[in-house]
Amino acid sequence: MTDLTALTLASALDGLKSKQFSSVELTQAFVSAIEKARVLNAFVVETPEKALEMAKASDARRAKAKGKVGKLDGAPLGIKDLYCTKGVRTTACSGILGEFTPTYESTVTQNLWDQGAVMLGKLNMDEFAMGSSNETSHFGNVINPWRRKGDNQGLTPGGSSGGSAASVAANLCLAATASDTGGSIRQPAAFTGTVGIKPTYGRASRYGMVAFASSLDQAGPIAKTVEDSAILLEVMCSHDPKDSTSLNIKTPNWQKDVRKGVKGMKIGIPKEYRIEGLSEEIDALWQQGIKWLKDAGATIVDISLPHTKYALPAYYIVAPAEASSNLARYDGMRYGARVEGGSLTQTYEGTRASGFGKEVQRRLMIGTYVLSSGYYDAYYLRAQKVRTKIFQDFVDAFETCDAILTPACPSPAFAFGEKSGDPVEMYLNDVFTVTANLAGLPGIAVPAGLSASGLPLGLQVIGKALDEAACFRVGGALEDAAGFVARPEKWW
């Protein structure tokens, strides 16, 4: 029998539909794989019993002659620990949430269960999604299933959705939910040879997602193929009256866009993304991507996004500012961890000093600073103005092109500790991805090749607002052209 865990989501759904295997068999295969892969530290909560129960229910639905079957019926998925799951511990991988177990379900995960998906457990991530290497997790870092050629050194899977990316790359789930505030879906996808898409801001509900930076946070999937990511994203997105920023529009059928090809499409190449010190390897990959799309019938146009260089500084003002307010609720008063002090202030200080990790504390302090009286105009207000300019850059650029092609990250996966000493160097990882968050645009990362050291490299496609279809078309074309089939060698 073939290894069920190696299937794509699309083929697994076909197999379930044609009864080649049951959901229980499929789920059991993943449960076993997860057990054997604990060294990767991808899951922070495993829910095998719940998974098998859900799988059994799915099999029962499929067994009925006229049983109502969901779009993801019987498909075992991993859930980033950022999503509140009823009755299953949810901590956003922060110590401050202790053993917090929600009594409610996030809208995104509810959408998955409504379509019959099976939950394998909760996936590791950077604490409160603040990080690009998964090193800030309260539960320890995730290890990338990929290793450099001839080297056993542990590499980061990227972040913050490191657990999601690693578990998909290591065949620990068919696909996973993730979230993206500044690149937290796309960068880990690029580091693990998987596909990740962040949709247009407002496509997916934020209800029940532990908030990092409300105006930037957006849900999305990490999957093995562009098609899989389209299947999952379609189910994740919905209009939700419980989220005031949720868009009241219908979710299109994106799966059909994936193999449409790029003939006649105009692809913009932004000159400002050719940043100083861009490695030859990344540049070569980008040029290769351009050639693939040209060969597939697209027209390449040079575009300019003049305010790109201000994106990263603006992002690292807006995101911490919102976070400093969003995380104020973790005060040890109503739920989560609490360190008793002699006074109210001491209880606050003790709880937050011990509950939050160093990187979260750093960002809370930055955020508090940029919002404080006398600094607000110089930092926060200015950053918001930059944000408007960046959005306008994209509007102007999309006058002449249908989608934009860029590298996903400035480098392949790096080793633990390599960048964690210098926060600014770590923040530079987001240089190609934050613009899409600041402008609210959809962006997809697709694996396109291997580095000289044998690690996956990704390309990013940014689409117009609400034009995820363009991301899927271009992403699908890149996937076809790249023929990326490399998988990490199983060492765990």
Add this chain to the structure above:
Amino acid sequence: MTDRTPFRIKGETGDWEVVMGLEIHAQVASNAKLFSGASTAFGSDPNANVSLVDAAMPGMLPVINRFCVEQAIRTGLGLKAQINTYSRFDRKNYFYPDLPQGYQISQFAHPIVGEGEIEVDVEVPGKPGYAFTCRIERLHLEQDAGKSIHDMDPHATYVDLNRSGVALMEIVSKPDVRSPAEAAAYVKKLRAIVIALGTCDGDLEKGNLRADVNVSVCRPGQYEKFRETGDFKHLGTRCELKNMNSYRFIQQAIEYEARRQIEIIEGGGKVDQETRLYDPVKGETRSMRSKEDAHDYRYFPDPDLLPLEIEQAWIEDIRKSLPELPDQKRARFEKDYGLSRYDAGVLTSDADKALFFEEVARGRDAKLAANWVTQELFGYLNKEGLELAQSPVSASALGGLISLISDNTISGKIAKDVFVRMIAGEGEAAAIVETHGLKQVTDTGAIEKVVDDIIAANPDQVAKVKDKPQTLGWFVGQVMKASGGKANPQAVNDILKAKLGL
């Protein structure tokens, strides 16, 4: 109407005046909270009305309650204010256990309602009172916090989140209030407006209307300079008196606070800008927090909420549905009933009073009705400390009494006796008059006989009245006395004049 004379306090170095601006927190009369579906019912068990959003559970998001927005617009229209079609919610960040989110959602930079004004009627003891215009700076929507209970346990504080997230309208006045009485009258008038609009229950005891008063003192003439230039440097440093919910305490607190500030300045000191609380037991204000401890609230637009954009058509629909407001009612009372500005103001300061009056006046002499309601009935109720709802005399009973005066069955003087008996529970006016034989004597023959007797018995007075017609009153008094007050005064006058040849 009395003139608006400046309220002055004598200091050791001369006279001082007071300048005040008020911030009223009025709880929106809604069933659900501003950003969650939880109930706003008063008196529920602690923490019974708390949704996941109110408790700030991870991942919970606010969703604006349309009904609350509508009430803010209604109130704005009632204050003759600008309704802003674009407004926005900001976060006011600070830590406190009864503030679960760690921030209050409020409207800082862009409130839903802009500038407006209200006419305030001020009562002056023993005089007719006066009115002044108080300008409104803004009205904005915000969440209430929960309640910290410090006195249940010596070592712990308990938190009740039932109020957490309840919608408040903060109504900010310009510094147009100039005396303790004006401050109380302003709160009264605002309360009457929101009650008439139905946007707030206005129950001070339940805390759904609370006032913060910013008090400063200045020398006579400085305020006028401020009004001319708009420059606050002409005014003194202000202190904010927080959370007052009684008209009496508001006045006491202001008076105390103004004297405290004057004493500091005259002693060569400086008033610190700070927030103070009034202690009604000790009759003094004390510092709550100084400017140095003031929070840096780090306001910024709430990214969980979109800007509030209101269609003009909706505003117009709401405008069309507005009920008659106290000022409109007052104007109508002046016009339709011929009442004075002051009487009309008193009667329309409260919807119940206006309703009561209209019932008394229906089909009767309105001015007479207004006099009886404001002087006799309200005078009695005030003296006894009763609310109108507790009045022993109903509107129809009082109306019955007034009818007896109007058709000359009894005189105004007898009516006062009848009124006392009505208060004592003796029943309807007509029955009391019947039982006690108080009917006015209009039989001219009977009156003539009494008059003849008195003229015959008092030749000296008769001689005197020829020279001094104003001494006729003495004869009237004698006749009334002889008739037990029942003689019709008009008839007595007419007969006396004829018989005395005046």
